[in-house]
Amino acid sequence: MALGACGPADAPEQGERVIYRHSMDGVPGSLDPARASSVYNKFLAVNLFDTLYRYRYLARPYALAPNLALELPQVSEDGLVYTIRLKKGVRFVDDPAFPGGIGREVTAQDFIYSIQRHFDPGTLAEGAWLWQGRIVGLDDWKAAGSDYAQTVPGLRALDNHTVRVELTAPFPQFTHTLAQGYAAIVPREAVDHYGKGFSNQPVGSGPFTLASIDSARAVLLRNPNYHGDAFALDAEGFDPKRHDGLGLQQLSGRRPPFVDEVIIEFITEDASRWNALVSGDAHLIKVPAGQFDQVLEKRQPLTLKPEFTERFRYDASLESGFVYTNFNMADERIGYHPDPEQDVRNRALRCAMVKAFDWGRRNASFYSGIGRIFPGIITPGVPEFDAEANHEYVRHDLEGAKRLLARFGWNATNLPVLEYGFPASVTERQMFEQFRGFMVELGFPPERVQPLTFASFADYYRAYSNREVMLITSSWTMDYPDAENTMQLFFGLNQSPGSNSSNYSNPRFDELYRSSATLAPSEARTEMFREMNQQVIEDCASITGISRTLLFMWDRDLVMVPDRSFVGGFYLRFVDFDRAAEDQQ
Amino acid sequence: MRSGAYIFRKLVSAFALLIGVTFISFLLMVWFGPDLTYQSLGKNPTADQISEVRRQLGYDRPFMERYGAFLGQLATLDLGHSDSTGEPVSRLMARTLPVSLALVLPGFLIGNLLGILLGLWSAWQRGSMTDRFIMGASVAGMSLSFLVIIILLQVLLCTPWGLNLFPARGWSVDGLSAYLYYATVPTLSLVLITLGYNTRFYRSVMVEELNREHIRTALAYGKRTRAILFTHVLKNSLAPILTRLLFSIPIIVISGSLLLESYFGIPGIGKVTYDAITNGDQPVLKAVVSLTAVLFVLVQLAVDLAYRWVDPRVGPS
Numbered sequence: 080m081a082l083g084a085c086g087p088a089d090a091p092e093q094g095e096r097v098i099y100r101h102s103m104d105g106v107p108g109s110l111d112p113a114r115a116s117s118v119y120n121k122f123l124a125v126n127l128f129d130t131l132y133r134y135r136y137l138a139r140p141y142a143l144a145p146n147l148a149l150e151l152p153q154v155s156e157d158g159l160v161y162t163i164r165l166k167k168g169v170r171f172v173d174d175p176a177f178p179g180g181i182g183r184e185v186t187a188q189d190f191i192y193s194i195q196r197h198f199d200p201g202t203l204a205e206g207a208w209l210w211q212g213r214i215v216g217l218d219d220w221k222a223a224g225s226d227y228a229q230t231v232p233g234l235r236a237l238d239n240h241t242v243r244v245e246l247t248a249p250f251p252q253f254t255h256t257l258a259q260g261y262a263a264i265v266p267r268e269a270v271d272h273y274g275k276g277f278s279n280q281p282v283g284s285g286p287f288t289l290a291s292i293d294s295a296r297a298v299l300l301r302n303p304n305y306h307g308d309a310f311a312l313d314a315e316g317f318d319p320k321r322h323d324g325l326g327l328q329q330l331s332g333r334r335p336p337f338v339d340e341v342i343i344e345f346i347t348e349d350a351s352r353w354n355a356l357v358s359g360d361a362h363l364i365k366v367p368a369g370q371f372d373q374v375l376e377k378r379q380p381l382t383l384k385p386e387f388t389e390r391f392r393y394d395a396s397l398e399s400g401f402v403y404t405n406f407n408m409a410d411e412r413i414g415y416h417p418d419p420e421q422d423v424r425n426r427a428l429r430c431a432m433v434k435a436f437d438w439g440r441r442n443a444s445f446y447s448g449i450g451r452i453f454p455g456i457i458t459p460g461v462p463e464f465d466a467e468a469n470h471e472y473v474r475h476d477l478e479g480a481k482r483l484l485a486r487f488g489w490n491a492t493n494l495p496v497l498e499y500g501f502p503a504s505v506t507e508r509q510m511f512e513q514f515r516g517f518m519v520e521l522g523f524p525p526e527r528v529q530p531l532t533f534a535s536f537a538d539y540y541r542a543y544s545n546r547e548v549m550l551i552t553s554s555w556t557m558d559y560p561d562a563e564n565t566m567q568l569f570f571g572l573n574q575s576p577g578s579n580s581s582n583y584s585n586p587r588f589d590e591l592y593r594s595s596a597t598l599a600p601s602e603a604r605t606e607m608f609r610e611m612n613q614q615v616i617e618d619c620a621s622i623t624g625i626s627r628t629l630l631f632m633w634d635r636d637l638v639m640v641p642d643r644s645f646v647g648g649f650y651l652r653f654v655d656f657d658r659a660a661e662d663q664q
Numbered sequence: 665m666r667s668g669a670y671i672f673r674k675l676v677s678a679f680a681l682l683i684g685v686t687f688i689s690f691l692l693m694v695w696f697g698p699d700l701t702y703q704s705l706g707k708n709p710t711a712d713q714i715s716e717v718r719r720q721l722g723y724d725r726p727f728m729e730r731y732g733a734f735l736g737q738l739a740t741l742d743l744g745h746s747d748s749t750g751e752p753v754s755r756l757m758a759r760t761l762p763v764s765l766a767l768v769l770p771g772f773l774i775g776n777l778l779g780i781l782l783g784l785w786s787a788w789q790r791g792s793m794t795d796r797f798i799m800g801a802s803v804a805g806m807s808l809s810f811l812v813i814i815i816l817l818q819v820l821l822c823t824p825w826g827l828n829l830f831p832a833r834g835w836s837v838d839g840l841s842a843y844l845y846y847a848t849v850p851t852l853s854l855v856l857i858t859l860g861y862n863t864r865f866y867r868s869v870m871v872e873e874l875n876r877e878h879i880r881t882a883l884a885y886g887k888r889t890r891a892i893l894f895t896h897v898l899k900n901s902l903a904p905i906l907t908r909l910l911f912s913i914p915i916i917v918i919s920g921s922l923l924l925e926s927y928f929g930i931p932g933i934g935k936v937t938y939d940a941i942t943n944g945d946q947p948v949l950k951a952v953v954s955l956t957a958v959l960f961v962l963v964q965l966a967v968d969l970a971y972r973w974v975d976p977r978v979g980p981s
Binding site for chain 1: 931
């Protein structure tokens with residue numbers, strides 16, 4: 080007791096500083112935007128560095144907004160040339176990497192350098208796929224040795240504050256790519272100065288600077304020279320129906336970021352995350368699924384128990400991706416087969432397995448019953464989603480599945496041995512056991528449904544990238560709010576080791592994909608996507624899918640609308656404390 | 665001279681042990697460690713990009729060449745940068761090791777000290793209600809999961825549902841009071857989980873010693889209880905006690921604090937090691953493995969010397 084009594088009183092004084100305590104359920108690796116592949120890396124990258132564009136804070140559907148750019152890009156009529164003007168007077172933070180330690184102005188050349196880095200093998204970058212084959216001369220620049228003294232024809236600085244990007248073909252998602260963490264702008268001096276250490280020594284022009292980071296937490300400080308425009312409710316997409324009562328009006332006219340310091344706790348353990356929220360060590364958490372029963376009054380509509388609403392606000396939102404189990408179509412036991420007759424039988428087998436898969440039970444067992452089940456690969460979070468689509472594909476129809484098997488001559492003696500791959504974890508194993516249960520109900524002898532376990536996700540990833548896994552359970556987090564991002568998962572040219580892990584190959588699908596790739600969002604393009612979706616469904620190439628619902632809880636004193644989707648880390652600059660409540664106190 | 669020769673011989677065998685341990689560890693890391701190739705690539709990579717990344721990660725080099733380079737790094741103490749975070753490994757170790765030591769050392773010392781005292785008392789009172797109570801409590805403590813103890817103490821001491829006296833997470837230590845504020849609950853957790861094991865172990869050592877003839881003789885002489893327990897029993901039990909204490913050191917330094925660090929958000933080396941294993945961060949793993957090997961070798965040397973100190977009959981032969 081005595082020790083505890085000395086603790087809180089002697090804890091570091093916070094004074095007038097406004098400190099927001101954020102929590103993450105994972106740990107970021109590198110802080111270099113070139114490696115901002117995970118949601119955690121990206122969250123930090125877009126706060127320490129600047130991207131040309133970002134997503135509007137409150138607007139749904141998601142919409143782009145200028146960030147370091149002065150306005151949305153001017154696009155030529157043929158969709159090939161983008162002209163982007165940058166804000167003037169924006170400076171990198173002070174750092175020893177600069178002469179005299181004083182941060183210099185961010186210029187168009189910095190943007191070009193930051194994109195080129197992805198095509199420099201020395202960077203070990205992960206974002207090149209966004210622009211590969213898209214920007215005139217960029218791939219050639221890489222092939223010629225990634226020499227920064229050589230210019231890339233498609234990436235030109237017209238002056239210090241204007242960039243001209245020339246594309247090889249129209250790429251309507253190009254502006255979205257400039258809102259990704261990968262596209263954050265870094266100064267060459269800092270990359271050269273810190274070398275590999277740049278991953279841990281971010282030098283950017285974002286709303287925050289890094290004070291410290293370790294395996295437990297990161298501490299960010301407000302960048303006093305941040306260029307952010309004054310907050311405007313309308314521009315951010317304020318909707319009174321959804322946002323009234325959250326106190327967002329107090330942000331109007333003020334320049335972000337609104338807090339002096341952000342402490343981001345990396346808490347992977349569910350119980351610890353919950354205790355951190357309750358104890359006040361974190362102001363916001365993603366509520367662990369195991370805690371749902373404790374905090375929810377009811378699930379439809381999602382309502383918090385009264386004892387929690389007094390202290391916390393909450394929000395439930397669908398993830399920007401989905402979970403699915405792909406059939407490896409390159410595996411003749413279950414996928415394409417050179418013998419046309421067997422090929423038809425394999426398709427029937429896959430379709431029977433799809434019918435036997437009980438999404439309702441999967442949802443109830445692993446997603447607290449609040450995930451959203453949908454047929455195919457167009458997720459509920461994108462404008463192209465069809466809420467009226469036929470749900471037959473995700474309906475549990477065991478009798479229909481058995482009939483299908485019998486019709487095509489499948490029985491307990493000739494069914495193939497299924498190999499269901501997953502990285503070793505308790506949850507993954509439980510998911511496998513449930514899958515085995517579904518298949519046993521269908522008629523598979525239990526010993527013919529085998530787990531294929533891998534020690535780590537990296538090993539699992541390597542195995543299915545090398546086509547060594549028959550049934551690949553995976554999830555996809557979308558990079559931008561456009562169904563093209565999930566369509567490419569089944570495009571023939573993206574087969575393993577690309578993102579088409581099912582190795583799906585359908586000429587009609589590929590033709591539609593090529594035709595739609597250069598089209599701006601439109602009804603015609605949506606129709607093409609929906610036809611592609613139907614192709615995947617008819618070929619039974621994947622057991623899909625479900626989008627998980629994420630539940631966030633945060634302290635009532637905070638004014639915020641958390642988002643783990645496309646807005647992602649961009650909302651951190653808008654987090655504030657409820658000034659009216661403070662005044663009342 | 666005989667002691668010098670003894671130490672020299674031990675050092676030579678320690679060096680051989682070090683080479684053996686590093687070789688086996690490296691073999692395991694290379695053959696069974698995660699392959700980071702595809703994680704380090706973006707989406708839809710080409711065959712060229714795959715080989716490029718494999719080259720960057722050094723996966724395309726022959727095993728012995730890689731092992732030789734590893735030994736070279738060890739010799740120069742230049743272990744490069746973490747694959748995950750880019751932080752220099754030496755800086756990472758220097759930053760996290762003291763935190764882990766500060767975190768686990770009090771719990772380790774208190775847990776062992778209490779274990780020795782309870783074990784001694786329990787052994788002296790063996791068969792009595794006191795003995796049964798201590799042993800029963802020890803078994804109960806051993807049966808509880810470390811996780812349960814941590815979460816229970818967090819709820820009891822760190823949340824409004826309990827006393828809310830300490831933080832559930834954090835490590836912002838800049839003085840004694842802050843240290844007590846952040847280290848108390850993790851220390852209590854460590855003591856509670858280790859006390860049962862320690863008490864049972866030390867009790868069995870003491871019971872064995874109490875059954876020896878020289879204790880019976882001391883009792884016959886009418887020596888006082890305190891003298892018997894501390895001068896005769898404890899002193900003559902020092903060899904197994906030292907063995908247990910010293911061999912625990914590398915484990916508590918490297919891995920013993922993993923759960924505490926994870927659940928209390930403490931940036932020590934346990935969490936770094938765990939992340940390095942799961943992420944396949946070989947530069948960090950190499951450093952940790954080497955450090956562990958060196959610590960074990962040093963501990964073994966210390967144990968050998970300590971044996972000679974507590975029991976001069978232990979000799980070079």
